[in-house]
Amino acid sequence: MPEAFVKGLNDNTRTKTIDLLNARLADVISLAMAVKQAHWNLRGAGFIGVHELLDDVADRLRESSDLIAERAVILGGIARGTTEVVAEQTTMAAYPVEEKELQIHVEALKERFLDVGEKVRAAIGEAGEMGEDDVEDLFTEVSRQIDKDAWFIGANSPVPAS
Template identity: 60%
Template sequence: MNEVFASGIDDQARHKVVGLLNARLADMISLTLAVKQAHWTLKGPGFIGVHELLDDVAERLREGADLMAERTVVLGGQAKGTVEEVSGKTSVAPYPTDLVDIEGHVAALTERYKSVGAALREAIATTADAGDAVTEDLFTEVSSIIDKDAWFIGANAKV
């Protein structure tokens, strides 16, 4: 018998959504660490503005990850946000640790933001199909923030 949780979605859909939440949680944590790597190591003209922007961006990523982790628990799952889990589950490409110039960091971060944005849009569709409007809305909210921050970061590229 499928158990119905407070979310109102059936057990099979709930398990699918929990797995999806953990996959996107891994991406958000991985992207946060990439942003912090850039924040710590970038150099060049415009340094302070980009440096401060990346602190703000990292905070928004942490907030989005927190929403996903909490929703996972609300659905009866376990949030899996350890370094070991993230390194094995993230779909985000490894971030280069040898970058220092702002342009290189902007390009690398923008590429990863686009990847996470695409994964979030897929998650929106999947949760809609599963009948979980709350998680669908959560992914939509986070996707909007990802898109805006990708634009903020990309605006630092030389034209």
Template identity: 55%
Template sequence: MPQSFVPYLKENARKDMVGVLNARLADTIALTNAVKQAHWNLKGRGFIGVHELLDDVADHLRDGADLMAERAAILGGLAQGTVEVAAKASGLEPYPTDITEIDDHIAALVDRFGAYSTKLREAIEAADEAGDEGTADLFTEVIRAADKDAWFIGSNSPKSA
């Protein structure tokens, strides 16, 4: 393992955290691509507002991915962030590529954000157990943004009115 800049963590804890960071990085890349899939293909009433919102959401996800990848490097690991790795490693349901209605995209995205948030909460617990407050805090920051974005997306659904 390359040099770590977090000397207070034991090597096995660092390796574990790099694995968790890469797993959540894969999910983040997959979810970012799902958001962009919706952004490119949605149609219907309220199109422009949702279309623009999804660009912002994708930016937030990319910011989270960057934090995770850099933390993996700080811990002495390597970020595994290619599309090929993400496709194999993500635990999220594949995003449907045959839908266009805004409501269908909203439902699909809200479902995936729910699964993503669950995995982030599990990552926070793993980081806490490893004694890695820095990584736990990073995941807390990412989950706050994801929960807010899920709320914004879901608020566009007629079911939320």
């Protein structure tokens, strides 16, 4: 294993933590690409507001992926974030690439944000069980941002009739 820049973690914990980081990295990168797919292609009422929101959301997801990837490297691992690895490793449902309708994009993104957010929250618990407090904290930060962006995106859904 390459040089780690932390002390106090055994090799088994570091390896498991790096694997956990890379698993969630694949999902966060996949989610960022889904956001950009919607950003480029959506049409309909409310277009400009959602279009601009999605650019900001994609930027935040890239920041989250940087945090995740850099922690894997700090622990002595390799960040596995190429398109080939992400396509193979993501657990996120495939995004509907032929879609144009704004509301369908909003719903598709909301579903994927909720799914990835749930997996990141599970990673919080896994990191905690391994005693990797820093990664637990990192995933908590990522989870909060994903949840907030799910809310921002979901707020563009039509309000159900009472």
